[in-house]
Structures are given as C-alpha cells and as structure tokens.
Amino acid sequence: MASFFSDFGLMWYLEELNKKEFMNFKGFLKQEILQLGLKQISWPEVRKASREELANLLLKHYEEKQTWDMTFNIFQKLNRKDLIERAESELAGHPKLYRDHLKTKVTHYDFRAFNISIQDFFRKKFTKDDSDYFENLLLSQRTEMKPHMVFMYGVAGIGKTLLLKKFMLAWLEGQVIQNKFSYIFYFCCQDLKQLKTASLADLISREWPSPSAPIEEILSQPEKLLFIIDSLERMECDLLEQESELCDNCMEKKPVNILISSLLRRKILPQSSILISATPGKFEKIQDMIECTDVKIIKGFKERHIKTYFHIMIHDRNKAQEAFSLVRENEQLFTLCQAPVLCWMVITCLKNEIEKGRDPVSICQRTTSLYTTHIFNLFIPQSAQYPSKESQAQLQSLCSLAAEGMWTDTFMFNEEALRRNGIVDSDIPTLLDIGMLGKIRESENFYIFLHPSVQEVCAAIFYLLKSHDDHPSQDVKCIETLMFMFLTKVKVQWVFLGCFIFGLLHKSELEKLEVFFGYHLSQKIKDKLYQYLETISGNEDLQEEIDGMKFFSCLFELDDEAFLVQAMNCMEQIRFMAKDYSDIIIAANCLKHCSTLKKLSFSTENVLIEELEKSYMEKVLDCWNHMCSVFIRSKDIEVLQIKDTNFKEKIFQVLYESLMYPSFTLKGLMINNVTFFDGEHMFFELIQNCSLEYLNLSRSFLSPREVKQLCEILIQAECKMEKLV
Secondary structure (H helix, E strand, C coil): CCCCCCCCHHHHHHHCCCHHHHHHHHHHHHHHHHHHCCCCCCHHHHHHCCHHHHHHHHHHHCCHHHHHHHHHHHHHHCCCHHHHHHHHHHHCCHHHHHHHHHHHHHHCCHHHHHCCCHHHCCCCCCCHHHHHHHHHCCCCCCCCCCCCEEEEECCCCCCHHHHHHHHHHHHHCCCCCCCCCCEEEEEEHHHHCCCCEECHHHHHHHHCCCCCCCHHHHHCCHHHEEEEEECHHHCCCCCCCCHHHCCCCCCCCEEHHHHHHHHHCCCCCCCCEEEEEECHHHHHHHCCCCCCCEEEECCCCCHHHHHHHHHHHCCCHHHHHHHHHHHHHCHHHHHHCCCHHHHHHHHHHHHHHHHCCCCCCHHHCCHHHHHHHHHHHHHCCCCCCCCCHHHHHHHHHHHHHHHHHHHHCCCCEEHHHHHHCCCCHHHHHHHHHHCCEEEEECCEEEEEECCHHHHHHHHHHHHHHCCHHHCCCCCCCCHHHHHHHHHCCCCCCCCCHHHHHHHHCCHHHHHHHHHHHCCCCCCHHHHHHHHHHHHHCCCHHHHHHCCHHHHHHHHHHHCCHHHHHHHHCCCCEEEEECCCHHHHHHHHHHHCCCCCCCEEEEECECHHHCCCCHHHHHHHHHHHHHHHCHHHHCCCCCEEEEEEEEEEHHHHHHHHHHHCCCCCCCCEEEEEEEEEECCHHHHHHHHHHCCCCEEECCCCCCCHHHHHHHHHHHCCCCCCCCEEC
C-alpha cells in the first residue's frame, strides 16, 4: 500500500489546524519527542516552519509509524477528535488506496491524447473562486431535499468533463467537501454504453485499482457516496421505464441504461448523492422526470480567458489582438471559443493562416469554413500546396468512420471500426501524429476525434463525397433521414451535423473540397435538400416537430439568400428557443425573410435583458427589430406563443409596435412564464387592442392590480375573447 503520509497526508492534516492550534502542535511535539526518547531535531527550524515544511521535517527525521503515533497523541491533546476519526478511516487503507488511484486517472486527461498543453486548461493550483464554486456545487437551494441531485448542463465540448475532473481533483487534494464523501465514483456514459449488462457493484469494481473491491464496506454508508454521471446524452436513457423494470439491489445485473435510470430515479441507493452532466437537449428531455436539488448551467471560457489564451498561443501581441478581434466580431465563433479545446483549435487555425501569409478574415465568415480549414491544414504539409493521395484516402476513411459513429452514437472507436472504414494499421500513427485522432489510454486501443464537433464535420463531408449506400455499415442512412432526425432532435447528441452539411454547400467550401480531393463533387445533395424542403412545405405535423433554431442555424451556415427565402417560405409554423446572443442573430437573419407564417412560438430566456456593452446592446436591439419584422411580413400569423422570456420595456416596445401594425390580426396569444420589467401597461394595451379570441396566461404571475385590469378589458363590449386559460 502507498504510504499514508505521501501526497497530501500529514501536510493535509496540519493544514486543518488553525494558527493557534498549529503553534500548540509544535509545543506538544517537543514534549512527545522528549517522552519517547527520540532523536532531537532543530527547534529553531521547527519554530519557523510552515505546515508543509514541518511535515517534510518530521518525515525526514522519523519513521512513518513514529510520526503518526506522535501526531495522533497531539491531536488528542488539542481535542481534535474529528481529525483522529478521519485519520483512522484513512489508515484503514481502502479510501486512501482509491484516492491515489483516482488521482492518477483524473490528472491523465484526454487532452493529452492530442498533445494540447493541459496546463492551459487544467490548473493544479486552485483559486479561491474555484474552491468556492466547487464547495457550493452540491449545496442545495432547496435544503429540505436530501441527498443531493445536481444537474449540470452545457453544449457539447463546453468543458463539463474538465470541470468535473477539476472538482474531483479539488476533493482529492483536500480543498473541498472533505467530510461529506468517503468515495466519489465517476461514470462516463460513453464508456458505460459499451457494456450490455452490469450491476452497480460491477460499475464500482471497474473503478477500483485492484480486482477485488471492498463492496460491502463501500456500500455500508451510502450517504457518504457521490456518483458522477458524465455525458448522459451518450446513453439511451429516457427515464420512462416502468417501476417494475428498475432495480433496488446493488448486486443485481441489469441493462446499463436501466441501472442508470434506477440511480437517477432513486430506486437504488437513494441516500447517495448524484452529480449529472449532459447537453441542454438531454436536460430538456428528462428534467421533469428527476427531482433535482439544483441545476447548473456551464458556459465555459469567459471573454477574458479567451483573450488571454490568444496571447499565450500567438506570441506577436498585435497579431494576437488582430486574431482575437476577428473572432470577437463573429458571435458564432466567439461562442465556439467558450469550449476550451475548440478555443485551442480556433487559435491554432488562425495562427497557421497568419504564419502562411494568408488573410484569416475569409475563414472567419462561417463556422464550417474554420473547421474545414483546420482539418485540411492537418493533412497538407507546411511546404506543400496540395495533399498526397495517401492523405486524401486517409481523410475520406476518417469521414466514413465519423458518419458511422454519428449513426451508432459512437465517439470512441476500436481498431476493428477503423479497419472497417478503410483506416489500416499503418495509417494510425500518422493520424495520431497530425492530431486528427487521439488515443484514449496507452494500454487500450480506443481512439477519439479531437472534439465531437470535429467528428460531426467529418461525417458531413462524407455525405458530399459518397452516397450512404456506399458505406460499409448499414446503420448509416440517407441525407433526408439525417436532416429529419437533426431538425426534430431525435438525436440530441447531433449538435452541428445538419448545419455542417448546409455549410459545406456554400460555394467557397465546395471549391475547397474539390481542390483537396481533386475532383468535382456531385450537386445531387443540394437537389435532395430542395426536395426535403418541399416535404416540409404544407406538412403541418412535420413543421410542428422541427426545432426552429436548428433550422435557422442550417440556413445561416449556407449563407445563400435565395435558398434562405425559399426555405423560410416553406414554413407556416415555427417554434424556437434562443439561448444566447448568437441565437438571436441567427433567428433574426431568417425571420426577416419569412412571409408565410401562421403560428410562431419562441423563448429568449434572459438574452434580451442581459447587461452588455452599449455597442452589443445596440446590435441585440437591431436583431430584435429584424425578428419582430416577421409580424409585418407574415400578416397571416394567427397564433403567437411567448414563453420563458424576460422583457425590458424598450425591448417589449418593439414587439408591441410590430403586433399593432394596421394590417396584422392576431387571434390567439399565449404568454407563459413571461416577466415584464416596467412594460406591463403595453401588454394590457396589446390585449385590449388586438381583438383576441384566445388568451393563455398559464405559468404567468399576475398581481391583484393586473387581474383587475384584465377583468376590465374582458367585460368591455368590443372584447371578442372566447377562451381564457
């Protein structure tokens, strides 16, 4: 067994003493050494020693058991029984053994597979902000609900796994929640889905450093266990199982998705705490099925972090500032840079363009362009103008692999999957060397793409190169099925796939693909997308299923106004949720071209009331004007739903004026969970003047004064209201 006092043992316990206790510890230490007749040490050194220095001094002069015996006696004299109890637990061996093992796993983070400097992302020294955040991570806002079930969500690759591993490291190094948990078990759903069936005991044993885990001891105090379930979207886990399908026995084997559902629905080990991470789409699907004590939104790098990283990677101050400004002006790229590894990719790509003497402006116009430029740069040597035949074949095989992975929900690939898609053993070292693939662990032959979005763009490229019929796997379906599943969010883990397909159809991207692969690409895929639009047109049921934000994002990436107008005028109903400023820009770009809508439903959460710099607030207002122009262009909108939105008066004024346009007639209005800041009077004027037949105010709070106002409107002779909910 590893030494108990190695790493953070003795020093950690000394850190737990306050200043007075630490001074008394030194005094008692002198007595202990004299009573035990041990070799004397330098007392001037002891008097001025810090906690770390004293720990090192004792371990240098005395055997471990002697040091522990003295420390134990002194804690008794200091009346620190809590430290004695904790130390006894540590000395039992199992928690210490597990922590040593977990620390090795946590610090061996996947970024290393791509030769990315891990210290840029994964600081070993924790700031006070880090410690405060982690300490509060499992503090419930609803304190009566115990134990904790905390849900963290953020877009794919934003840094959720990184944050979880930093949290575990902070716990391992004694920085946070030390007394709360004896064990933290980390389960990655991408790994778990490789298993067919397992028991909870099996999952715990897989994390144990030796073949035999002390399951009985571990489970004896379930309230001292924290389970971290990372990347829940990677697993088919919808929490819709019948109660009888779940298990309450830690030793019972079940399909892994049922096992995870049993944990989340508190059927098994209900006294344990759980920390979950997933993408927003997954959170939306299951949020009503689990009882969370708190929800955390993960937003990744802040602007100052992104700017600092540009200056770290691009040493020329002026060029670094120029590159950062380019990205800051493109809200989509800037949002991308909030994900640590994508920030690295963006900067690397811009840096390469600058070093080659090319203008980086052109690749910052569309997100797809930056991805393809980065990928092609990896395959074309610095001194060459074109890729080799071997490189062309390797990328084509990677794209085939990526497509298979998207359809089978696979993001870790074994060597058999690589060979099936045309990647031979001799290709692997090259793909690892250039950074297109990374190896998860040296001991295991599993490979990943740099980021899920890199896998998505490669999968999109496959569809421009080949037909799904040419793929070695029957799981890969046609482009029409892909777009349906993307736009209706059947595959919540497909974040950019459909957008990349549209983005690759832009003239400049098609030219890049043709130059790289050395032949003209078929235009059939664009024809198929036109046909798909015709399928959407007039199909109310299909339009009801489509996620408007996904639809807008595809059209935004294509950047073809004629196609955009045609696509938008296929839609008679749209529902979308704008979660950030970037979404507002994209939605405005599409809605200002729409003239056929009959029903519109939207949510903007807090986007319209965020405190931004004046220049950005002006841009938000400009976009909002474009969005609201849809009520002037689409005169036949009969039903409008606004939900989960907060308005400032100035913002609501724009909406009010658009809805009061003389030729616009609205029959149904749904206002659900909407907050007005000093704009309520306009809302009631709107109800009064719109000649509404249907009004739905569910989940909206009205004060007694506002209820009175509403009643006064409803009893007027000219009021046409037929239904109020």
